[in-house]
Amino acid sequence: MTMMTSLADSLARAAKSALRQAIVPGVCACVVTYFAYYAIHGDRGLVAMKQIKSEIAQAETVLQQLKTERERMERRAQLLRGDNLDRDMLDERARSMLNLSNARDVVVTLPKLYDANEAVVEKRPKSVN
Numbered sequence: 001m002t003m004m005t006s007l008a009d010s011l012a013r014a015a016k017s018a019l020r021q022a023i024v025p026g027v028c029a030c031v032v033t034y035f036a037y038y039a040i041h042g043d044r045g046l047v048a049m050k051q052i053k054s055e056i057a058q059a060e061t062v063l064q065q066l067k068t069e070r071e072r073m074e075r076r077a078q079l080l081r082g083d084n085l086d087r088d089m090l091d092e093r094a095r096s097m098l099n100l101s102n103a104r105d106v107v108v109t110l111p112k113l114y115d116a117n118e119a120v121v122e123k124r125p126k127s128v129n
Contacts, residue, residue, distance in 0.1 A: 076089065080093065
């Protein structure tokens, strides 16, 4: 029996040793897999970085459009300042805001058309000549 007991103990120790040797690499592999997955698909991973870059590009496009619009508005406002008043711009703004016209002005009204989406589309004249 001693030989059987000794053999059983030897096999048990070998099994425990093999299990211990497999657990550490298995846990390490799980940890590496976890971090690798979140490095790619996490909140700050490669996929999210690609989406953020595209959002930044869209935001920069909008920013450039707004800067252009602001510059245009600043140029128009500069023409209405007291020290550099442009009479044509003042006349245009006054007519627009008061909804008035001069007796010598020719007003052409364009009929409004409705398309399939029911959006108002103005009909433009083909030629004045």
